Amino acid sequence: MTDLPGRRPPPAEKPPSFRERLDNLRHLGRLIAQIWRTSAPLTAASIGLRLVAALQPIAMLYVGKLIVDEVVRLTGLTAPGPTFADWWGSGALTTIVLLLGLELALVLGSDLLNRIIGLVDSVLAELHSNTVSVELMAHAARLDLVHFESAEYQDRLERARRQAAGRNALLSQMFGQAQDIITVATLAAGLFVYAPWLILLLPLSFVPAVWGEARFNTLAYMISRWRTPERRELEYIRQVGASAETAKEIKLFGLGDFLITRFKTLAERIFQDNRRIALQRSFWGALFSAISTLTYYGAYGFIVWRTITGDFTIGDLAFLSGSFLRLNGLFQKLLLGFTQIAGQSMYLDDLFSFFEITPNITSPAQPRPFPEPIRHGIVFEDVGFRYPDTDSWALRHLSFTLTAGETLALVGENGAGKTTIVKLLTRLYDPDEGRITIDGIDLKDFAVADIHAHIGVIFQDFIRYSLSARENIGVGRVDEQHDMARIGDAAERSLADAVIAKLPKGYDQPLGRLFNKGRDLSGGEWQKVAIARAYMRDAGLIILDEPTAALDAKAEAEVFARFKSLASGKTAVIISHRFSTVRMADRILVLEHGGILESGSHEELLAQRGRYAELFELQAAGYR
Template structure:
């Protein structure tokens, strides 16, 4: 875990994005619009048309109100046709004002309908877009290399991208609202300019201070969010281990509840205090800037009132101009504040789209060669060296050995000897830093990684316990055959998982795990049998089992490997295990130490040499005496 956040300094001002960087980030808005268009062309077109109509309504309503006021003033200046309403009605003098009232009512009513329709379209489009972005995020993550998921830096970037995938939907309405407001401003400004051009000059006084403030505080908020990404990931991690079925036993037995709560409270409070500070500063300066805007408005309003008193403007003009200036003042602020907010949001969009710009390094060649099926000769490591990205130490170096077709090879060694790394290299989850790995003389780099994965069955020690049905838990081993019940039955029988599934109330339809309602959890050994079934589900040319029986008892282990030896006949297999009862079944054993081969041979040959293997074997055997 990271250090407590109180030990980390706040964001450094000179690390904030420059003006040019902010402008560069605006390019992401075009990518966002393209994403929205891909999500639904019809809904995107509908929201544009609705907002275009809505943009023209404010000036129409204001002008209708002007006409009504002027007509009322005109009627008050003529002789009344009679004392009662019926006298006015019969005279026909009320007809123009009544039609103007109907017009204004129609405009206001239509505005409400259009606003509701726009909200409906935007909400549907936002949800669809959120789903679209999540799908694209998962699709891109599936293309990336394993190294990206084993790097803390990339985990931070993925976490930020994941947050933006769900948190940028408000930006859709904001962008479309900006376009609507700009059209409204153009129509209102045209009317205002016609009557009093110089009033336009007062508008910048009302919105420029607010723009500066919003730009400043949006940038601070973004930098704080970005700076605290590791702590936010830690908070989510603590939230998970503090209240999950997988960790409940240890949390209770070790009494970790108070410790986790205190750690969560400390992390969360530091972030809360920093966010509160920015919120208070934003609110305080916002009040000052709002006062400046109000002064500018009332200066213009006073001028319009004076021109009305002197008879240069009618009362209708007064209503229209004061309403237009008030609207323009608010709209100008909203537009320019919107631009700064959108620019601020584009900083967050950079978190999303920069993740999409990460490219995998383990790539298929332009003309990939097919995986040899079946393997006829051997798999060979030729002076293979590997070190993980951004590290100096070699995990394996000058490693050379062969795995003959149909041979079962066991890898033995202490933790950190490089056993699991060899499995990752064999499956081309990583490429060697030096040397090469070949199958029947063909370099793995000449093959498509997807083709390699399709012909290899792998179960790692940290296999996933999917909260799926028992059928799908096995079916994921060959996802395109997940509906093939006969194949699933055979894989379950081969791994001895069939007896586990037979005890479940709903059999293959039983939900496994406790994450969802009516889920049934399995023991560690039962989960392991289900996981091994996935490897058999592939019917692969190469089978790799990394600590495959760690959770099985001695009897179950013997049964699984007796079955495995029969099923692996004619196939190449690699077994990684600390259990010598498992290892001794292999045709050949490699003893690894610090990424190099220390010894090689059969179980009997290695015991006769009385070397490191024999020493480890005796140590383990002594525990059973």
């Protein structure tokens, strides 16, 4: 595995040590801070309510003891009469009625309190899930393109996404732990007053269970981590196997059984791992539970004996047995909760370590203003670039000038470096050698957002957003997406207006088949909508990477005739394999092995009888 820029070395493929698990607990503080940022009032309410609820068990047990003792006392009295009225009139029942009323109030209050806590936690968890998802998307948007092109990054992103959606239960668990700690302290204090040594039995009942839970939490986490690539592949196969975009080819090629078999194979591997851990956890859990039960009944027998000998009252018996039983359960719950939280903190590491990935491509502290308009041009000065984790150069010793107002076409076979030039020009990557300047200013001296705001780019693999036609164009300049005049003008420039005019709801028509009432477009129609995004931006530099690949010859001619007239006064870069398109450019660069092989206009390059002329003749022969 290779390391990513701005991240720590990848973890060893072995279970984390005890020290590493303790180190992961630092993420709990970050989680609490994140919860507080989500909603300080709800967080404070959850904590306050749980503080009150923590005192309820000891109150219930003590009131129960008083009731039992009062009942025993009453049974020893001479009856004031045979009826309830006689007893009530004598005043003998006043205390027991008050105690029963108090117990009823505690029961009703406990139920109401737990419902309110559940409501607060539910709302807080929903808000927190949204907060984490927003922060996750915001951080991903700041990262470099290199991260998105790395399989390891995709694994880390997948794990972070799963934790963003799956850690909400940890909120209630953490706050519940704090509540249980207070309850344990009050119950232990009461138990200590009567029989201090009984507390020593408690560790015997819960330590084995805690050890087992900690071990199986770690194993479950490691299997989840090791199986991340398989889980990503499962999601990919699930999407490919049931997607509108792939349905035609799957049917025609008969790929259904192939994908199902592959899905089953991967799913079976994960299932076997999880089943093995589940079986082991169940076996050892049953054994440790038996130890806990035996310990409790040993203590219970001692309390009964002390009651028989007169050391404890019947009420004391009820209080102590109830306290010990509740303490035993709470101690197990508390320490198992700690081990589970420690286990969850390993998953939190997947989330928060993702936030620790930092981009290498950043804006300078004091950026220079982007030239508007570009007055002189763009210069590549001895530029060299290698993609991460590769030894070969995608570009090497590349030097050329794109004059302001010029339309430059890039031609070459796949892998020649055409799209790499675009990625460097838009600062999705930085060159390893040389530099790129705009009007004499190094590209690194501009704010990254400013560069992107002044360049209109449409790639061949543009996104087909499942949004309305208006929004599909408006994303070209998001801050102007409600300007219908601008959107209509962009659509008219790209010839997408005719496509939209045929839609039932016009610009408000949802596109794509993902959502209800959506209308899909042909490849060429989608491409016109995508080109409209570049016009929507109205940038001084326009880059079109294979912009007409899905258009027929007539539509291509129309689009570029319009583009040529509208690009007047703007600087443009066109990448295309179609020579009918590139011949419209003012100048053409023929690339090969990351360098410039030929340069000139269409006529000049044909006259040279070089590589361009050879490629042109090969393509022209296909139309004869």
